[in-house]
Amino acid sequence: MSPTTTTADQPEPAAPARDLPADAPAAVRIHHVHKSFGQTRPVLEDITLDIRPGEFVCLLGASGCGKSTLLSLVAGLDRPTSGHIELGGGRPALMFQEHALFPWLTAGKNIELALRLRGVPKAGRRAEAERLLELVRLGGAYRKRVHELSGGMRQRVALARALAQDSQLLLMDEPFAALDAITRDVLHEELTRIWSRTSLSVLFVTHNVREAVRLGQRVVLLSSRPGRVARQWTVGLPQPRRIEDPAVADLSVEITEELRREIRRHGKH
Structure with a gap:
């Protein structure tokens, strides 16, 4: 199956999410959102x-x-200047470029903190933290401090905490x-495996x-x-994919050219 592209004016619906009814409410609906920080030109x-339930965008x-x-x-974390955002499944989890782990806590205790804030009883937190560490392939790392972990391991802990x-x-x-x-x-x-x-x-x-x-199942430029939403691509390539796969490379070239056009267009204003 080859990737397909759509313009911002004619978005193509993504495939229904895995094991979820086709009429399930959207995970996120962003409606005519504007955001300014006081400048003449909005951000x-x-x-x-x-974004549909189970979709990777x-x-x-x-x-x-x-x-x-x-x-x-x-x-x-902030509010639109105008427009509105609807969430279909409660408060989202957030993961940043920086792991933002507490260095005085172990990997397991960092995860347990999120569990405590969620209301998980103390008696069950340790087992759930260890289960999540296993899920991100860090079994046995419960007692490790942040400084003992590599950058990749820290991001795995941050993912488990999310x-x-x-x-x-x-x-x-x-x-x-x-x-x-x-x-x-x-x-x-x-x-990809966890998703x-x-x-x-x-x-x-x-x-x-x-x-x-x-x-992604869908790439939004x-x-x-x-x-503004300039263009969207539905990526019709089966997972797992490799970054060096020819089909991934071909679609990447197409998107990169569109991105360059957007940068050049911006430079003329």
Whole structure:
């Protein structure tokens, strides 16, 4: 199956989510969202985007186009200037580029903190933290301190902590950008594996085109400021994918050319 493309004016619906009814409410509905911070020109302008239950969507664009701002709005960390955002499954979990683990706590205790905030009884937290560490392939790391973990291991713990929130929506803001290429590729595999085993919806922000095609069922390109939905691609390639796969490379070239056009268009304004 080859990837397909759509324009912002004619979005193509993504495939229904795995093991969920076709008429299930959207995980996220973003309706005509604008965001300004007092400048003459808004950061985001008229963003309308639906993410279906269980869908993996990658949000792509040049630096400063408003990707992280949009993620913050969906997370509830800020409010749109106008428009509104509807969440279908409660408060989302959020994972940043920096792991943001508490260094005075062990890996397991960092996860248990999220479980405590969720209301999990103390008696069950240790077992659940260890289960989540196993899920991210860090079994046996419960007692390890943050300084004993590599960068990739820290991001695995951060992912386990995000999963501990038991949200149906996971927001990821360039979580692998600071990692070396091999570690990043391994974590791509792990994230795909975990996503495929759950009903998670994922909104993943990146500036890396190949990463977006490697991971996403859909790639959404934002224009340069103000950020608008410029174009969308439904990635009709089966998982698991490899970043060096020819079909991934071919679609990455197409998206990169569109991204370059957006950057050039922005430079003329």
